[in-house]
Every structure is written in C-alpha cells, then in structure tokens.
Amino acid sequence: MIEKPEDIARQPQQAAGQKLEGQGAQGSELAIDLRGVSKAFGPVQANKNIFMSVKRNSIHGIVGENGAGKSTLMSILYGFYHADAGEIFVNGAKVQIKDSSHALELGIGMVHQHFMLVDNFTVLENIILGAEGGFLLAKSLKAARDEMERLAKDYGLEVDPDALVEDLSVGQQQRVEILKALYRGAEVLIMDEPTGVLTPTEADHLFKIFEQLRAQGKTIILITHKLREIMAITDSVSVMRRGEIVTTLETSKTSPDNLAELMVGRRVEMDAQKTRGNPAKKVLEVKNLSMTDELGVPRVKNVSFDVRAGEIVGIAGVAGNGQSQLLEVISGMDEPLLGEIWINGSRVEFEGSRTAAHVRHLGLAHVPEDRLKTGLVAQFEEWENSILGYSEEPKYGPGQILSLRAAREEADRRIEKFDIRPPNCRLKTANFSGGNQQKIVLAREMDRELDILVVGQPTRGVDIGAIEFIHKQIVAMRDAGKAVLLVSVELDEIRALSDRVLVMFDGKIVTELSPDASEREFGLSMAGVDPHEDADTDTSGANPDLKEGAQ
Amino acid sequence: MSTHKPLPRWVDIALMPALNVALAFVVGGLAVAAVGEDPFRAMQVLIFGAFGYGEGWGFTLHFATSFVFTGLAVAVAYHAGLFNIGGEGQAYVAGLGAIMVALWLDQTHWVFVLVGSTFAAMTFGAIWAMIPGYLQAKRGSHIVITTIMFNFIASAFMSYMLAQVITRPGANAETETIAETGRLPLMSDFLPVFTFSPLNITFFIGILSLIFVYVLIWHTKLGYQIRTLGANPEAARYAGISAVAIIIIVMAISGALAGLMAVNEAVGVQKRLGVGYVQGFGFVGIAVAFMGRAHPIGIALAALLFGALYQGGQELAFVMPSVSSDLVVVIQALVILFTGAMSEMFKPVLLRLFNRASGEPETVGD
Amino acid sequence: MNFFSDVILMLDSSIRLAVPILLACLAGLYSERSGIVDIGLEGKMLGAAFAAAAIAAVTGSAWLGLLAAIFVSSGMAMIHAIASINMRGNQIISGVALNFLALGATVFVGHSWFKRGGSTPNLGTDARFSPIELPFAEQLGGIPIVGEIYEQLISGHNLIVYVAFLAVPVTAWVLFRTRFGLRLRAVGENPTALDTAGISVTKLRYQALIIGGILCGLAGAYLSTGQGASFSDNMTAGRGFIALAALIFAKWRPVPALWTCLLFGVLSAAQIRLQGVEFPLIGEVPVQAIQALPYILTVVLLAGFIGRSVAPKAVGQPYIKER
DSSP states (O other), X not given: OOOOHHHHHHOGGGGGGGHHHHHSOOXXXXXXXXXXXXXXXXXXXXXXXXXXXXXXXXXXXXXXXXXXXXXXXXXXXXXXXXXXXEEEEETTEEEOOOSHHHHHHTTEEEEOSSOOOOTTSBHHHHHHTTOOOSSBHHHHHHHHHHHHHHHHHHHOOOOOTTSBGGGSOHHHHHXXXXXXXXXXXXSEEEEESTTTTOOHHHHHHHHHHHHHHHHTTOEEEEEESOHHHHHHHOSEEEEEETTEEEXXXXXXXXXXXXXXXXXXXXXXXXXXXXXXXXXXXXXXXXXXXXXXXXXXXXXXEEEEEEEETTXXXXXXXXXXXXXXXXXXXXXXXXXXXXXXXXXXXXXXXXXXXXXXXXXXXXXXXXXXXXXXXXXXXXXXXXHXXXXXXXXXXXXXXXXXXXXXXXXXXHHHHHHHHTTOSSOOTTSBGGGSOHHHHHHHHHHHHHSSSOSEEEEESTTTTOOHHHHHHHHHHHHHHHHTTOEEEEEOSOHHHHHHXXXXXXXXXXXXXXXXXXXXXXXXHXXXXXXXXXXXXXXXXXXXXXXXXXXXXXX | OBOOOOOOHHIIIIIHHHHHXXXXXXXXXXXXXXXXXXXXXXXXXXXXXXXXXXXXXXXXXXXXXHHHHHHHHHHHHHHTTOOOOTHHHHHHHHHHHHHXXXXXXXXXXXXXXXXXXXXXXXXXXXXXXXXXXXXXXXXXXXXXXXXXXXXXXXXXXXHHIIIIISOOTTSSSBOOOOOGGGOOOBGGGXXXXXXXXXXXXXXXXXXXXXXXXXXXXXXXXXXXXXXXXXXOHHHHHHHTOOHHHHHHHHHHHHHHHHHTXXXXXXXXXXXXXXXXXXXXXXXXXXXXXXXXXXXXXXHHHHHHHHHHHHXXXXXXXXXXXXXXXXXXXXXXXXXXXXXXXXXXXXXXXXXXXXXXXXXXXXXXXX | OHHHHHHHHHHHHHHHHHHHHHHHHHHHHHHHHTTOOOTTHHHHHHHHHHHHHHHHHHHOOXXXXXXXXXXXXXXXXXXXXXXXXXXXXXXXXXXXXXXXXXXXXXXXXXXXXXXXXXXXXXXXXXXXXXXXXXXXXXHHTTSTTHHHIIIIIISSBOHHHHHHXXXXXXXXXXXXXXXXXXXXXXXXXXXXXXXXXXXXHHHHHHHHHHHHHHHHXXXXXXXXXXXXXXXXXXXXXXXXHHHHHHHHHTTTOHXXXXXXXXXXXXXXXXXXXXXXXXXXXXXXXXXXXXXXXXXXXXXXXXXXXXXXXXXXXXXXXXXXOOO
C-alpha cells in the first residue's frame, strides 16, 4: 500500500497491518491494491474499510473464519459485486471494475469454490466459452489446444483437452478452471478455498502448480481457512475477522499459533449463565459413521461419538467439513454409507424418506441448520410450521383429521412461552424476522417429549436479543436432563454452551477439547491439526495433505 | 436486496388475480372491437345468455360442474407441486368406466347408475393419472410431459375401444345409449325453471367435491403433507414425509376428480360415450385452477365464470355472427397466461402504490 | 416392382408427414437447448399455419404468407420470452396458454375475416408452395432404383421440405461448430457459467426463442400453404406434441431428431396403409396402436426403461443471478 497521509488518517487502526507494504511500495510493484473498500448487504457489513495490497509475482493468503468477509472481498475484486466505498488499484492504475468480463480484461481471474463449468462440455469447449475469438469454433479450439499444451508444459497443468468435464476428477476440473483463467490472460488468480474439495494428493499437485505460476510471474490470492496451507505456500498473509482485515503479515514472520489466535480473536465472552452439566446415561450413540454425498464424495469419515443425557456436546469446525452431513444422517434425512446410530438403546433403521419421522418418534428432535430451506415452509402460517414433522400425532386430531384448533392453540401457547413476535399464529411465516423464525423452529422442537435435541447453527442470522434467549433455552434443555448435540460454526457459541467439544475437520473428528481450551488449541484443531500431538509429526497423521506442498 | 413492505393479504389473493382476469377480458374486448362489434354490447349479450333466463342458468351451471371437476383435479395436484395437464385424458378414460357400469346397471335404477358410474369413473381416472404419478415419483420422468403423452395415448386407446370394443353396431364409434330407467334425473325435473338445460344431479357431486377438496387440503393431515411437499420439498424431507407416496396418492385423487366429469357429461347428458366427448374441458380446468388460485371457493367462482363464458359464448355467436364462440378459448388462454405465467405482472405497480399510500419507508430484509 | 413403388410411395408420404414435425422439433431444440421449455410448439405452428393461409389467400402470394407465418410465430415466441425470461414465470403454463391462444384466436379471427367457420379459402397454385422438380429428375427416372428414388422420392417436394431437411445439418453445424451454438448449449446447462464469463443469458435465450419462432413459422406455413391448400380448425392436430416427443427421443440432438421425425412420419404414413392389413401371427394391428406408438415410446424412454434421455440441466428454471 502506498502510504499516503490521507490513507492513514482515514484508517489509523490499520497501521499495524502496513508494515509489510511500507518496505517497497511502488505502484507498479503491486498487482492489487485495495484502499478503504466497504460493502454492506442490507444491515450486514460484509467488508469494512478494507486496505490490502498484493505484490506482483507473489502468493498472498487470506485467512479467516466463515463469514469473515473473504469471499465478498474477492467477489468485489472480480466484479461480481460493487463496493459501496473505497478504491481499487490494479497494477497501480485506479479502476472501477464493472463486471466479471471487465475484471478478466484487467487480468484478474477467479476460480470459484463451486466450479463454473459446463459438465457435458469437453475441457476445450469450457476453456473457450465466452472467449471464443470468432464466430467459428474450429479456429478458437485449435488455438486453445495449442495454448493448453503450452500451459501444461509451463505450469504442469495437464488435462486431456477432449475429455468431458463430468468424467474428470474434482482436481482435474479445478485445473480446467485455472486453465480457463490463464487462457483469458489472467495475471492475478484468485483461488477461493481451492483445497476444500481435493484429496491430499490433488492438493499437493495444486500447490506445485501455484509455485510454477509464481515462478512464471503470476500473482495468486489464496483464500483459505487452513493455516497449514498458508504456512506452506504463501509469501504474505492477511487475516480477516468480522469483515475487517486484522493484520497483514509476511508468512515467514508468523506461526500457525499466532495466526490461529488472530483469526479466532478474543471476543466478548458469551454468557449463558452456564453451570456444568450432569452427564448421565448414553442416549445417542454414533458408531463408525461414514457417508458420501450425491456426487460420491466422502463427507463423513468413520465418525464415532456419543452424547449423554444432561450434557451439551458441541461440534466445532469450519463450515463444509462434514458437520451438515453428519446432522442430516443423525436426524434421518439422509442415509449413511456405513455405521450405525443408536437412539435410546434402539438402532435406527434407515428406510428412505420416512426415517426422519421414525427418528423423531424415537425421541430425537432436530433444529436444522437452515431454517428457511429446511426447517420451515415460508408461505405457511405460523401455526402450520408449528406442527411440521409432527402433524401425524394424535394430539392434532383423530386419524386423518387435522384439528386446526388444537394446532393453533398449541401454537399460541408456544408463541407466549418462546416470546415469538408478533404474537399471531395466523401470520405468514415469511413475515417474521429471522430470530422469530428460529424461535418458531426451536419452540416446535423443544416443546415436547424428547430425549435428544440436535441443533444446527441455532443463532445464524439472528439478532443479539434472540441469541441470548435461544442460548438459555438450550441450556435449560440440558438442565432438564436432555442430551443436546450442538453444531455451530460460531466458536464462541460452542464454547459458551458446550460441556465438551468435538472438532470436525475434513469429515473426521480431529479431537475432543474442553470448552475452556485455549484459542490456540481451537484454532489449530479447526485447521486440521490435533493440538495434543506434536506439531512436527502430525503431518503424517490426521492431515497429510500438505506433506509435499510444505516442503 | 431491499424489499418493500409485503402487500396486504387481500391484495395478494383477490386483487391481483382479479386484475389479471380483468386484463384478459379487456384483451378479449379489444378482439371483439377489432372484428367491428361493440364489446360492451357483446358483454351484455354474453351475460344475458349465461344468466338471463332459466335455461341459460342451467347450461352455465352444467358447464361449471364439469369445470369444477377438471379444475379441482389441476388444483389438488398443484398443491403437491405437480402440474397435471392430463385431465383431458383422465376424464376421457374415466368415461369408459362410467359408461360401462352405467350400461351394465341401466335396467335397475338411476341411483345404482349414479353410484356405480361415479365409482367407476373415479377409479378409471385415478388409474390413468397414477401411472404418470408413479413414473414421476419412482422413475423421475417429468409429469408434465408424461401427462401430455397420456392424453394422446388415451385418445388413441379410446377411439379403439369405441370403434372396436364397446361400440354400438352401425354407429360411428360410440356406445349404446343408457336405457330410460337408468338415466340420471335432470334438475328441471324438480325445478322447471331450468327447462331444457342439461343440468343434472351430478351438480351436487360437484358441490361435494369442492367441499371434499377443501377439507382434504386444509383439514386433514394428508392435505397438510401435500401442501408441505408442494411448497418446500426439502422441508417435507426434513419432516419425514414420503414424497413417493404423496405424489402417487395426489395423482390418484387428481385423476379421480377429473374422471367425475364423465358422470356429468357422458352419463348425465349424452347418455352414451362418443369420440372426443371431453371437448377440451380437461384443459379448461387449467385456467379454472389458476384463476381460482387452487382454492375451492376460487375454483367455484372461476368455474362459474367459464361456465358462463361457454354458455354465453354460444349465445353471443348466435346474436353476433361475426364473433365466434372461440372467443371463449382466447379468453381462457389469456386467463391462463395472465394468472398462471405472468401472475406477478401487476405486483411492482401495486407495491409502489401501497408503499406510497401507507407512507412507510422501505424496509430492508434479507 | 409393385412392392418397390409401394415402398417409395409410402416413404414419400412419410417425408411429407415428417416435415412439420421436424421443423417444430428443431424449433424446440433451440428453445430447450437454451433452457426454456417449449410446450407451445403446437400453438406457434397453428398460429403460423393460419397466418400463412390467410395472408396467402388475401395477397395471392405464398411468400407473403410465409412471412406472416414467421411474424406471428415469432410474436408468440416473444410472449413466451417475456413470461419466462423477464417475468420468470412458469414456462409450462406460458406454453399451455399459447396453445390455447392459437387454438381460439385462429378460428376467431378466421371466422370474422373469411366467414367460413374458421377455415380460410382454398389457395390457388400461386398462393402455395408448389413442388419443385429437381434437375434431370425426368431423365434419371428411367434408371431403376436409384433413378426412381431420385425422381419419385427426392425430387418433387416443395421448397419448405428442402429447407426443413437442410435445417438439420445447419442446426448441427450451428450447435457444434459455432460460437453461438457453444453458448447456446452452455446456457441450457449452466447459465451461471456463462454469466460469470460475462455473457448475457437473457440475450441468448431471446435469440434461441426467435429462431424457434421462425422454424415454427415454416412448419405452420408448410401445413397450410405447402402440404395443404387452406387453414382449418386445429389443423396441427397434436403435431407440436409429437415434435416434443421426438425432441426427447432424439435427446435434444439435431441428427437423431431427423431420424426420429422420419420414423414418426413413417408411423403416421403406415397408419393409413396398414388399415385392415392382416399380419402373420399378430393379425390386424389397430390403427390406434400405431397412432399411440410415438407417445408410448416417449413415456417408456422418459421412464428410463430403454436408455435415458436427459434434458438440458437448466431447462425450465428461470435464471436468477445470485446475489
């Protein structure tokens, strides 16, 4: 960053992050320079006054937890969103990035977390799509083929140009995405969580490609939450937290411990007036559970744990490490590949779409992660959502008859008990605020006979007042002798509520921690490193994916 | 994304559909004007033809009865998120069951004919609709395409049956006529005001069907599950509702309802089954269901409107020779287009209007 | 050679019957490849058939008739575009509405215009597309088999027939060899991929629907001013839906579409010829069974009992740019 006085004046607290740029700041040396970029979505400030510069011919990492604003920032750079304020300089020249094609013209390419490929196209077709160069394809295909050969040689990006994308492995598809960007002349390559979907070997290969790209003069911005990757491959790193850049450092001058602490930060202690739980008998047992998603990618890998009555077990981890899938299997919405689930001593039989009802019947209540997508029907009236999943119970009417009166009376009772506002069970659910919608789900799942409460992201998108209320309710469940399994990407929440914490990474449970464990321990284990093991030997253990990349 | 304050409920469920239907009539009126007739006079003729005298009323209600059946068929499936375009074929095949039973029982008493043919019509219609339902639920074939194909298969099957199997010797592809003893009573038997209109006892089955669907959708657990599946399949999965079972059951109910048209039209009026007896009424059900917002009250009103259009349209064609009764089909098309595919056409305007009227600032939501 | 000329005759009528289906099928191909379901093929064809016959009757020119057909059909395609692209409405409902619109409007307008109960007056030779004798047809006709096929089967069709058959390789070429085709195929599969590459999804879909409108216009004009000599009520008689079936059968590919449409053409030609014919073992095959065969085959195919026909992935879903 060029240290113009007005920059500093506008951004005094940023000074700490500027020591790196202070050294050799010439406009031409910086591939990307963001000055005071801000972006809000409604009331949510996704990016707050971001100052970040990336030197040409380097690999710059951006780390941060979910929702720290990494992806939004990069989407601004790629022209997908427009910043509300701030300036963007590319190669020293101030630019207004209109859209993605403009970003590409400026030499900025992006590889999204979800690939933007046409599955039934060949690799070549995907590469030229949108950059065909002429009305007839033959010429552009020929040119692309030659260019691919060259790129393959220069960067080790070998992919069969005539293969269909749907037949390629995820790692190869990612190479196609990189090729796409390079074919369009990208000098700066933004990689959004590139290893999230890769096997360790594929990840190794990717990092070799990164090094070759750097050697050939390209600049790479690597968005990740995996600290090992940052340590292994980047030259410099920016840490983001809650929409802000906390600091920018030279990678060689930092350590995973340091980064973990910066990333998680020391936050206001969440106070749920918590007492210790009184663990009694096991009511939920998960044994050697594995599952794959519809694409055949393993999401949960041989997970075993149990939850006792009277305790809250938290599952911590960065989003996308298999927690969602674990929740779906436990609640009967999806079937496991292997393994068993026992509820109250009886084994769950997986019998297709009715399993979720069966699991409820066994005494497990489930608050899903995404209330609007899964837990509610937005166009239903409030009372209708109050019986979702339980409509067949006799208390809502004999046989097939649905007693609206019984359902509405119960809904009214719950509205009062859970302080749902506005207190009107005839109101369309979509017209409630996020916090009140969440309370509708919680009320439905908690206000009944149950033994196990499984809760996913209980306070996502919920205002502060409701957060406190919801936390109290969860603790009250525990104190009433129920077993609670809590999944959240909010570490504060996990630590504030849980009696013990399991940390998930890459589909596996890396370790069990006490909620009072240190920031360092949480940061490391969420990045896939078991903090109980020696940092030098663990690469061969839980997370071998960086063995070679780390050199 | 910033959104406005939501529209009042009555605007959503009443005003917007009314505006859409009104627009369809405005365009229809322009068409009348374009052929050199006075649209207001045409409207007058149409309304008189439909409601001006007893026989007109009788015809209007008779048509409306058929439209209630086919409209409910579309609506019930729509609540489960399924678009059943196959009402035409289902009603056609149902005619086969209805007429076979009616001809079998026609020497007994009309009550047996009514009960027997109602049951047979529902069964045949249900089976014809369940097959596409099964294929959608189990094999993933798109129900819209399959039901379209089943309309044509029904048409071929029925013309074979009528020409070769249950045909009346010497006739051109139609069945025997139901004997006098087994004929369903006409309304005019009790209420002479309906004179020569075909309105018959099936009208009451229509009323019962409306009540049945209302109860089914909003007062039973099955209905609740149907609506859940239709509104949010992911939530249905969460709730442990079996999509396969619901889809097949819903299609069976839908087909049975469409099938009831056979009792009204084939058994009740024509007293025999001829080729193409459905006359596109299965498709009118689509317009009726969309206009009626898939709610029995709306469907009753929409069916009445279309009944009036069909009856009044014939009167209109008689009085104004340059206006053909196909104007009704045009209006039907426009109703489907405006209330079905472009239903939110007026929403931006209304939102602006109501937000300005209420004077509240825009709220921002997520 | 009696059998041989019988076969030629039957194939000849198969071709004539296949042409409107083929054109409509290709129209559907452009539309659905772009991600827009096209149930309205039937209606566009019907509207076009009426426009062609009416304008040809009034002006005496088959060409002006064709122009009118294309205009009407494309206009209907634009209604579909506004409903499904701009208003993000339900594409199936919009298509259904278009079918009824054509069904009603053609007769309504025809009735008041020509006073013939919805039909148009019979067209003279000039107002129709008349058969084109290909070069040397007469001379070559003497050569057994090859020459006869040339003279009786290949030569002697009207212009639209040749255009229809030419449209197949052209479509294949456009789809697989040009930039437009590449983008068209992409937008029906993954519109987001195209959008992130900076290409307008809306514009592409509009273009696809216009092409579909033109092709349906040709199909309609063929029915009323090529094959027939006037318009009559509902003269498409479900051909648009057969075309839809053919499109599914051909797995949204142009060359298989040709074969499927020819097969369906043969089936409908056979209906007429097989009436009352006794087959060994099975006896007489009901005409209706052959009539229903294309639809039954489509259902069976869709259910995955014989291979799989998978529609373009994004078909039927309005494209909403993510926040």
